Amino acid sequence: MATWPHVHAVQIYYEDTDHSGLVYHANYLRYFERAREHLLGVPELVRLLREDGVGFVVYRCEMVFREGAVFGDSLQIRSTPKLESEFRVTFKQDVFRGEKLLVQGTVEMVAVNREGSLVAIPATVLARI
Amino acid sequence: MATWPHVHAVQIYYEDTDHSGLVYHANYLRYFERAREHLLGVPELVRLLREDGVGFVVYRCEMVFREGAVFGDSLQIRSTPKLESEFRVTFKQDVFRGEKLLVQGTVEMVAVNREGSLVAIPATVLARI
Amino acid sequence: MATWPHVHAVQIYYEDTDHSGLVYHANYLRYFERAREHLLGVPELVRLLREDGVGFVVYRCEMVFREGAVFGDSLQIRSTPKLESEFRVTFKQDVFRGEKLLVQGTVEMVAVNREGSLVAIPATVLARI
Amino acid sequence: MATWPHVHAVQIYYEDTDHSGLVYHANYLRYFERAREHLLGVPELVRLLREDGVGFVVYRCEMVFREGAVFGDSLQIRSTPKLESEFRVTFKQDVFRGEKLLVQGTVEMVAVNREGSLVAIPATVLARI
Numbered sequence: 001m002a003t004w005p006h007v008h009a010v011q012i013y014y015e016d017t018d019h020s021g022l023v024y025h026a027n028y029l030r031y032f033e034r035a036r037e038h039l040l041g042v043p044e045l046v047r048l049l050r051e052d053g054v055g056f057v058v059y060r061c062e063m064v065f066r067e068g069a070v071f072g073d074s075l076q077i078r079s080t081p082k083l084e085s086e087f088r089v090t091f092k093q094d095v096f097r098g099e100k101l102l103v104q105g106t107v108e109m110v111a112v113n114r115e116g117s118l119v120a121i122p123a124t125v126l127a128r129i
Numbered sequence: 130m131a132t133w134p135h136v137h138a139v140q141i142y143y144e145d146t147d148h149s150g151l152v153y154h155a156n157y158l159r160y161f162e163r164a165r166e167h168l169l170g171v172p173e174l175v176r177l178l179r180e181d182g183v184g185f186v187v188y189r190c191e192m193v194f195r196e197g198a199v200f201g202d203s204l205q206i207r208s209t210p211k212l213e214s215e216f217r218v219t220f221k222q223d224v225f226r227g228e229k230l231l232v233q234g235t236v237e238m239v240a241v242n243r244e245g246s247l248v249a250i251p252a253t254v255l256a257r258i
Numbered sequence: 259m260a261t262w263p264h265v266h267a268v269q270i271y272y273e274d275t276d277h278s279g280l281v282y283h284a285n286y287l288r289y290f291e292r293a294r295e296h297l298l299g300v301p302e303l304v305r306l307l308r309e310d311g312v313g314f315v316v317y318r319c320e321m322v323f324r325e326g327a328v329f330g331d332s333l334q335i336r337s338t339p340k341l342e343s344e345f346r347v348t349f350k351q352d353v354f355r356g357e358k359l360l361v362q363g364t365v366e367m368v369a370v371n372r373e374g375s376l377v378a379i380p381a382t383v384l385a386r387i
Numbered sequence: 388m389a390t391w392p393h394v395h396a397v398q399i400y401y402e403d404t405d406h407s408g409l410v411y412h413a414n415y416l417r418y419f420e421r422a423r424e425h426l427l428g429v430p431e432l433v434r435l436l437r438e439d440g441v442g443f444v445v446y447r448c449e450m451v452f453r454e455g456a457v458f459g460d461s462l463q464i465r466s467t468p469k470l471e472s473e474f475r476v477t478f479k480q481d482v483f484r485g486e487k488l489l490v491q492g493t494v495e496m497v498a499v500n501r502e503g504s505l506v507a508i509p510a511t512v513l514a515r516i
Contacts, residue, residue, distance in 0.1 A: 144292075147405065174330065283444075
């Protein structure tokens, strides 16, 4: 059984920052996605996509930026999933530098088939959350 | 006097998409930022940063994804600013393909000085919204 | 008949820069790609991909960085294609700010089918170069 | 004493791919940069930038793409630095999936001060290569 939050480490490189000196705000959505993929299991996500034609799509997201991260920072993405319905999972995803909370995020995810139609969250994914 | 919404065109290239075939969700925050810069006036944003040391930071954002955009799409970002206080502007920013609404966004922006402290939204920017 | 070089305008936003204050070096490859798509014609590229299953792939690229671009810059990508063989087009792609040359690039492009196998450059594309 | 090549692992996420299903070509320059930062030592790069005002800039790069990487791939960036002169380091940086070579890269790097003028590669960096 998993313990929450799931923790994913992110290192901040030149590519992550903008000319303000801080991490470009949109990039946190990338870190959240990386964290969700590890949380759900990359090999199973690959299998679902190739064999079952099931992919995942963000339906809604929200972020509050409390403090910026800078080049060289080692961040933690702490993610906690919550099954909202058969079709929808919400992830609370927060960004920490040490014990300092930098960004608070919420991401709602749904599953779709090859035609882009909504399908139930697969059982193998449910087993991880 | 400006008429709202401000409209900014975005062309979708290979770089904008991911292997699902759709535009990567985080990229819409980039299109929103491009639209805000044109709305506020790029030369004045450059001047504010270089001469007055004033930059802009996203404090909060939210997006709802209704339908995906694909390679070759010509999108419109329709932006409407609202001054919430002396320190905060909220932009309603929606993505359209023709008359079809694809993504609904809200972005709250604040101004900061070189030390990262909150400052009032500059008058030259207020004049544009 | 086309006149060379083909010119494509690029505006530099926050997203394009990194904490050095300059445009992140890898981004020039994105600007080159945008320019090539306009040069070759986006609607035909979309049609080739959807109907004929033909896409384009960079086989080799090279860049020399002479001077950095900054936030607010309006750049020009000047592109000149050269058909090297039935299968390969080389683009000379240079980045200018006014008459100042910032980056010199060379990109070799090939066409592939749905299985990823090399195919001849389509006639509709040849007609553009 | 270091043994070459330096190996840096890269996991391929949704964000890395484009609608062709493969990793977007420009992204390999990002992976190369991440690898160089670990090779040179992130804390020392941060210190050089903040205390000495010395940063690193790519002067020239070249890539040959032999095969594409896909979502879910675990790649290795194998980097070997070579000091070309007091002012210039060249990195041979290749991308492998298992023992399969996907991309061959060469990156020339120079050091600059706060004014953007060329300076000698710092001794602490020389000690790592």
